[in-house]
Every structure is written in structure tokens, then in C-alpha cells.
Amino acid sequence: MASIRLKNLVKKYGDGFPAVNDISIDIEDGEFIILVGPSGCGKSTLLRMIVGLEDITSGDLYINDERVNSKAPRDRNLAMVFQNYALYPHLTVYENIAFPLRLAKGKHSEEEVDRLVTGAAETLELTDHLQRKPANLSGGQRQRVAMGRAIVRQADAFLFDEPLSNLDAKLRGQMRSEISQMQRRLGTTSVYVTHDQTEAMTLGDRVAVLKKGELQQIASPRELYEQPVNLFVAGFIGSPSMNFLPATIEGGKLQTALGALDIPADRAAKAEGRKVVLVGVRPEFFEDAKLVDEAKKPHGSTFTATLTHTEWLGNEQYGYINFDPAPEVRELLNNLAREMDADELRPQVVVTLDAASRIRGGRESEIWLDTRKLHLFDAETGENLTRDAEAGAALTAEASEERAEEIENARQAESAQHEQSAVTGRSGGSHAAAS
Template sequence: MADVTLSGVSKTFGADTALSDVSMTVPDGSFVVLLGPTGAGKTTTLRMVSGLDKPDSGTVKIGDRDMAGLTPAQRDVAMVFQQYSLYPHLTVRQNLEFPLKSPILKTPQAAIDVKVGEVAEILQISHKLDNKATALSGGEMQRVSIGRALVRNPAVYLMDEPLSSLDAKLRSDLRIELKNIQANSGATLLYVTHDQIEAMTMATHVGVLDNGKLVQFGTPREIYENPVSVYAASRLGQPRINVLPAESFGGAPNGAVNIGLRPEQIIQGEGEDSTVSRVERLGDQTRLHLIFKGHDIVTVTDAHTRLTGGDIVKIRPRNPHYFDADGARVA
């Protein structure tokens, strides 16, 4: 395995800037998630590392080796993209075996059989091994696509929203399995998603991208608890962080324009009046939708609360975040 280092990487497509001076180190053996909305630069970053696209400026290294001029095949990376790419005339077993039968790897057939069996079981496709790829559902095809990467032992795994086409239960199961595989193998994995739950549950590190710029890089907990901006704060956390005018509760520091409150930063039972607009019961927790000084906010309360629409709840902030007019964090 190896670390991945991007230094000052920029990329434009015509008049559009996809990446702007991105510098980042994916530590050896880490699970790094690139997080951001469509157009933030996540997939372009992945393509820079894979060699499918070349940076206009800057360098990409895997280990100590500069990747300039190397093809994807020469970079020892395994890729899984959102659009699954299988050989339709081959069976599932043959698709999974294919990477291991390359002239470079020369894997013995006995070892191939063991590895394919292990991966098929993890991905819950053992019963489909002799089916043609064309006979699979979309979700099954994506699992085979993931399996084609997992059977290998590359320097780096690159994955672009590989779970997006799966149903909720399987997506949840595979989040756990992918994290276990990465942790147990010590693999270096760079993973692209817009799903903050995937980022929070799987990542050792998160890179938050905004319009081609890396705005924050750290552990999920660091970014959740110490966001550098409103934008970074909004990328992690469910329900999303509440953003109100800084003077809503008083005592705002100089330069603060907005106050940001995570659900757990809203203390109920004391402070100023708010009105319950909706109670959203989710089983293990209940979300409380409040109207406070004309603003809608969401917090969490006891799962068995008796509160109902129209009730008055007193609230106050605890250890809130403050942001300036540009959205940057104010100390």
C-alpha cells in the first residue's frame, strides 16, 4: 500500500475550473472520503490520481513516485466508478477473475478461486457466480464492479460513489464491509461521495471540496466539531447545522454575522421561547422542528416526548459556532 500526495493540482475544462491548487495527502492505510455536491471537483480529483486525466499544473505522487506520464495501468490502482463496467459476455465469476488473470499478476488458479469466493460472499453474490453479467440487476452489477477491485491488492483503491445504485439495506451492509475490508487489509482507499453518512461512518479523513477548492481536510470528528466555515459545517451532520443571525441570542463576538448550532448545541428547558412547528418521530430519536424569532431550526429531543405542534419550548445555545459575512469561522 502507499500514500497519495497531491501538490498544487489544478485542472480546467475550457472556461470551467474543475480543481484549483489542491494540495492533500492521503495517508498510507487511510480511508479518505472526498465530500461535496455535484461540481465540487471530487471525481476530477479521483481521475487525476488514476491517470484518466492529467493536471494542468501540480504533481500527483503515489508513494514516493511521481505519476507524471504514467498510464492508469502503470499506477497500480484499482478503480470503481459510478457507472459499472463489466464484460457482458462473461459470467460473474469470469468478471471477478479477470483482473487476477492479467499477465502482470499471474495469479495461480487456486488462489483466484479462493479470492473470488471470499469477495463474492462479502458482496452477497455467491449465488450469481455462474450468471452472465447481462442477467444481473443494476445493484448486482455494481456489486460485481466493486468485487473486481476488491479481488486485487493494489497500491490504492479509487471509488466514485460505488454504493449509489444500491438499496438502503445493502448500502448500509456494504458500508460496514468496505470499512472492515479496508481496516483489516491496511489498504489505502480514496472514496468519492456526496453522502455525509458514508463520510461519517467510513472515513478516517474527510476532504471537503467546494468549487474545485479543498476547504478543509481532517477527521470526520474534527470537521464536525471545528468546521472552518459555514460550508464545511453544512457538509457533515444530520440534521444539518442551524444557521441564524449572530444576535439571535446575544453575546456574539466581534465580526460574527451568523451563529451555527448543531442539534446538540441547543439546550431545551431554559432560555428564550420557541414554538414547536412539527414533531418528527424516527424511532430511536425524535426531531423537533422549531420556529425561533421567525427562523426554522431543527434539534433532537427525547424519543418519547409528549411535545406537539404549537407548544412553547425555551432554548439557549451551548458552545455555538460563529461565522463572519463570508462564512468563515470566527474564533
């Protein structure tokens, strides 16, 4: 296992364009880091710089406190899992997994190769498929074979480059779970590139959000979600995305396209001196006013709106409210959309409603908004004016402690399972001898 330290890494191509621009990240031994961002943000380039497939223009890369800028990929002891699996079609699953061991000629005995391959196959539930060829496997099984090849190398770290993007939605969910459990059991340092929201939020100890080659924020998924540092992170993290509404503050109230909203005085004070702010509201901060507890109502604001339509999903439903922004605000939303690799940010508010709500499209309805949780952003710089950095750091620290406990529990469970298997094996052997 290894710690990996990125210090002011820069990657420029021939035209001088910085694909990676002054990125510094400290990855702890055993940590699972996600690199996420829109297409062209530099996440795959950064991963390839770590493994040695891309030269470093400037800055320093350390693995276990050793500077490795000039080291060849084979000398960094890192295992990479690619998007396209990179399996050899003429080899069996067994030989595909064993390939990196065979490549190190004379380093591993046949007994050691067999032990490592069968161990990896057991971890990934591939034992019954070892004599099959890749063409006869499902996409999920092929991806497990690719991961098995990484495991047998006993590398210091795993690097994943969008490994699940070729799988359908159901298989992606299954493989996410398998990768997460494998990483907990092995405790191997892992860096994982994805553009998928769910993968980023469910897999990583910390998530690094990149935009145009620059690191915007690195934190636990929960800190990114609840305490985003700027407009870009707030809009990129979360599905459905955070709603953005232009607003002015008058008399302690937010004047928005949804009407006047009461907000806590401390939040209103953050926007003093600004003509216009952008209000960031998660869809789940809304609710059907008829279903809100009376004790909870004073902590929010109620407004009347006509929804264009609703989408019922069984456990919840989404409602949609259109609004007409001023031309300058529409341009701001369009710029943000381009940064997030989206076609446009429609002037629309998405609200999450309880499945029991009877609100329907075309009807005027009363909606309640929890104004304690909304964010205010500077319309020009994108800075989150209401971010509580201390609360955010506490969320990431808490996630780190919980993750360490999960890894320890997983290792203890696996150790107990091995001991039980050994006892069962000895018992079976003694019975055989007696007979």
C-alpha cells in the same frame, strides 16, 4: 499498498475554468479518505486525476513517493470501482472477477487466478454465486463483484467513485458496512468519492470537503462536525444541517430571533467589533426545558418559542421554529444554500427533542439551548470565529489511533480464523485417512 500525495493539483479545461484548484493532500499508506462536496465541486475530477483518466494541468501527483503525472492508468497499479459496476453481462461472476487477471496475459497461472478469485469471492460472500451472470444478481451483489475485480488486481490503492449511489437505502447501509470491514481487513489505501452524508461520516479516517474545486477542510469526521473551519463546512456536514441565526452581541448576550441568549464570555469576546455574526447551532444542542437536569441548566439558556410542527421518529423527535430574517441575512442564507447545492436555506430552526417530550406544534413552549457548544461565524467571510484548532487536531489524532487499533484487531481476527480453518482442514483430512 501505497501512500498518495497530491501537491498543488490543478485541472483546467479549455475555457480556463479550474475544476480542481490547488489541492494538496497527503494520504497515508492504508488510510481511507473520503472526498465529499456538492455537485460540481471537483471530487470526481480529482479522483480521475489520481487514477490517470484526467490530465493534470499543473501540480504533482506522487504514489509511493514516485511522481506519476505522465504515467498511463495501467502503470499506476490502482483499482477503480465505478458507480455503474461496469460488469460484462455475458460473463459469469467468476470470469468478471478474473477479467483483469486474464487481461495481463501470461502473468498469472490458472492456479493463481483460481486462488485469487475464490479468495476475493470468500471475502465478499460471493462463493455461492460464482457461476451466475450479472443479470441474475441483486444491485448489492453486482457491486460486490465490481469490488472483487478490484481486490484480485492486488492494487496499491482502491478508488471508489460513488459506488453505492444506484442502490436503495437499505442496501446502501449494508454495503457501507461491507466496504468498511473489507478495507479494515485488507488495509488497502482507499479514496472514496460520495455526496452522501452518512457514507462520508461513517466510512472515512479523514474526510476532505471540497467547494468549487477548492479544499475547504480535511479532518476526521468528528473534527469536521465539532470544529468546522467555516460556514460552508458547518452547513454541509451533518444531517439535519446546522442551524444558522443572525445575531448581534449586546451586554454579553446574543440577540437573536429566538430571543436573548446568554453565552460564555470567551465566546462573546470572539465576536467583538462585528456588527452581525451568524450563530451556528446543531439541532441536538436544544432540549425540552422540562427534561433538562437542574445541574445542566446553568450551562445554557432557556427561551420561549412556538413550534410550527414536530416529527416523532421513535427514539427522538424534531421540532421546527420559523423566524423572519432581515433582507440582507436572507440573501446570505440563499448564497450559502447555492454553494451547498440546495434550493434554499429556509429561515427555520430545527431542534432535536427527547422522544418523551410533550412539546407539540402550535403551542408556546420553553426550549433549552446548550450555549457552550454553539459556533459564531463571520457573516462576510464565513470564518468560524470560535473554532478551537488544537481541540480539533486532537480529535483527528485520536481517530487515527483508534482506526489503527481497529485494523490491527481485524487482521488478528482474520489470521486466527485462517489458522482455525487450517486446523479444521487437517483434522478432516486425518479422519478421512483413518477411515
